[in-house]
Amino acid sequence: MKIRRRLTLRFVLHSAIAGLVVLLIAAVTVYWVLMRLSEITLSDNFASVGLERLVESSKLGEDGIVFDRKLLEQVKHNNGWLQSLDENGKVEKSYNKPSDVPVQYNPGELAAYWRLQKDFPYDVYLWIQEKHGRVYTLLYGVPKELEPLLQAVSEEGSAYLDGRLILPEKIRNRIRARGGYAQLLDPEGRELAALNRPESIPDTYTVQELALRSKYPERYEYRMDFAYDENTGRTWVVGLPNKAEGHSSKNPLISAEMRIVLAGIAGMLGAVLLIFALLSFLNALRFGAPMFHMLAWLDSLGRGAYDEPADCNGRPRSRLSSGKWRRRYSTFAEVMLSMDQLTVILRRDEERRRQTETLREEWITGITHDLKTPLSSIKGYAHLLAEDAYDWSPEEVRKFSAIMLEKSAHMDTLISDLAMTYRQRSGIHAPQMEEVEMNAWLGNALVQAAANPEYGEGRIIYQAPDQEITASIYRPWMERVVGNLTANALLHNSSDTRLTVRLSEGADGGLTIIFRDNGQGMDEQTAANLFERYYRGGDTASTTNGSGLGMAISKGLVEAMGGQITVSSAPGKGTEIRLSWDAQK
Structure with missing residues (x-):
């Protein structure tokens, strides 16, 4: 397999794995957000969402109907109670039922409680649904808190002094014990008097502010209710903290649902960044280390060191003790083999260069000797012929000349051979x-x-x-x-x-x-x-x-x-x- 194809497959595989991990993170994030939103919806609107889930998750056992344990815990967390009724209005199952809740309802009595036509200290919600051929009738109730408290404040709190609402001690203790507050507003919505009002609660209300806080209490830190007095034009306001519902929001601009979504997005982005940082580190370790190793090897080759860079044990970094490629270097096996061959060739050429230098020095020494020997003879006989002290005979002159010609011919042969070799080198x-x-x-x-x-x-x-x-x-x-x-x-x-x-x-x-x-x-x-x-x-x-x-x-x-x-x-x-x-x- 060529290195280009191998690298392409590796990068495609890494990208595919990263994409799958990102999709998995996104799926987990979406699942977490949905679960959290479901919990908030269940806590805020258990009367509609929770009762439906109770029916959907219910099972028929030997002892009758069995509800989901987590949903029952939510009922208790909401300080509510739950009853399952048969077709005759008789209670089959009860959970967290107070003592003042009946165990048998007449049809008219149950409808009166549900339609608020009969006084009952609980807000009652009715859910009827058929499942597996059976009609489920669930009755869910939560204690009335705001309505009785608002009624007591509006009936007893007619006086105020220096901006302080004067109420009976019993009502004041009820409000403080539950962490609530009470306000008396003039016809323009300005506060005349208050009891235990937090800083986050306004002292002046617009029509929109009062409507939004009473209609969407889950967006605020406190849930509230109000009563309008037609005779005086004043408005009584009572509020209790949302802690009983399992959440609170001090910032009215960011709802609990939006916080969950933002937290999910932030978590997903953080996880994705972490995954990509980890992937970058792994790629740097897997691909960067071999590249730096090869660059170091090339640098050592340029400096005339023909051995592959080794680790502290003197073993090549690209090899295991068994001689096999390390995993991170196997991707570049062809390149490493080519560099290994290049190292062998450079080492061999360096050895040949040294041998050639040695041979050339020896050859120059020899050829110098071969040239000097006949030249010495020619020079010696020339000195003899030029010497005035001797009177050479014609036979001696011819003898000397013949020797000089012979030596000259030998030198000419040497020079011709040198010229021929360089002509061959240039190509003839x-x-x-x-x-x-x-x-x-x-x-x-x-x-x-x-x-x-x-x-x-x-x-x-x-x-x-x-x-x-x-x-x-x-x-x-x-x-x-x-x-x-x-x-x-x-x-x-x-x-x-x-x-x-x-x-x-x-x-x-x-x-x-x-x-x-x-x-x-x-x-x-x-x-x-x-x-x-x-x-x-x-x-x-x-x-x-x-x-x-x-x-x-x-x-x-x-x-x-x-x-x-x-x-x-x-x-x-x-x-x-x-x-x-x-x-x-």
Whole structure:
């Protein structure tokens, strides 16, 4: 799998997981908000919502009807009571029933309580619903608090002094015990007198303020009721705290429901931010750490340190002790492998560079020696000829001149070899190639090479083929190659070494020339570096007829003519150099 696809899948997967988590958080938030709103609705309006839920959640057991325990606790929390009636008005089940509540109702009596036609110290709510073929009749009652208190205040509180409402001690104690307040307003809605009025309660009412506070008590800290006196135009106001309903609101602008919604939104946003912060941290840990590791690795490579950055235990940070990738680095496995290969290549190239520098220094030392030796001879004989103290004979002058010419020719050969190697380095192409019958040509070239007195006689054996073989070559270059390969075999081995040259034609029409000697051979390193420009397999001082560039030049010339040159050798088993050309198409 390519790294682009793997990274794409990882980021898509992470985004999908983050999206699912966000949706889950949103679902939990919505569920929590709905539950809280349901609790508020149940607490504020149990007479309609709670009774319906009681019927919906009820079950028939062996002992009769069974209601939900949480809903019954809400009835008790509201300081109310609950009764279940049969079709005849008889109470089947009761919960939290006070002693003054009947256990049997006549049809007219129950309707009178419900329609407030008969005095009853409780507000009564009736719920009738059919379920599973049975008619459920629930009677829910809560003590009347505001109405009796308002009636007592309006009947007994006719006097006031210095803004203080004068009431009987009993009524004052009832108001204070319940944390309530009482007010007397003039016809314009201004407060004439008050008892125990909190700071959050206004001392002047508009029509809208009075209507809203009495109609929507759940929005305020206190629920209230009022009575209007037609004779005086005054209004009596009595209020009690909403604590009995399970909530209070000191800010009339933000209702309890809105606070729940805002709390849910704030919680959801906080959770989403936390999730994204955690996801960012995990992404930084999973993707950032490997990237910083690779950047540190590249920096170390730039500084010439070719080892992967390691941890405190000396182990590469991307690997486990078993050698496997660490999980966070497995995503970048291809990149890590490429950097590992780059490290190997750079280390190998650095080693080759050091070896090349060493070989070049050795080669320069050798070639300097090879140039200085004939130059010293030329300079010495030139001084002799220029010396006035001697009167040289013509024969001596010719002898000295011949030696100087020989040394000059050797220096010219060295310089030509240097020029040829740099021409090959810049890229050369063979001049006009010509078709040559290789059988006879190679035999003549070997005869000319064998004429060198330093080789000795009978050391070159030519195995000619039976048929004529034609090839396209450039003669001067090919003669140079044959001379270099012959010199390499005969000058760097013992005097009894034999060189066998075999010419053959392949089945596909290609040409092969093999130079095989039975000399001392070469080790693997020498054979691998035989055709390098700065490598001399033998001692530079062993002969004055070489530059150390012959094999590099031969390789370049053969390749420029479209051929290939290879070597195979082993210590004590001789050396074989093979020249090959593919068939011309």
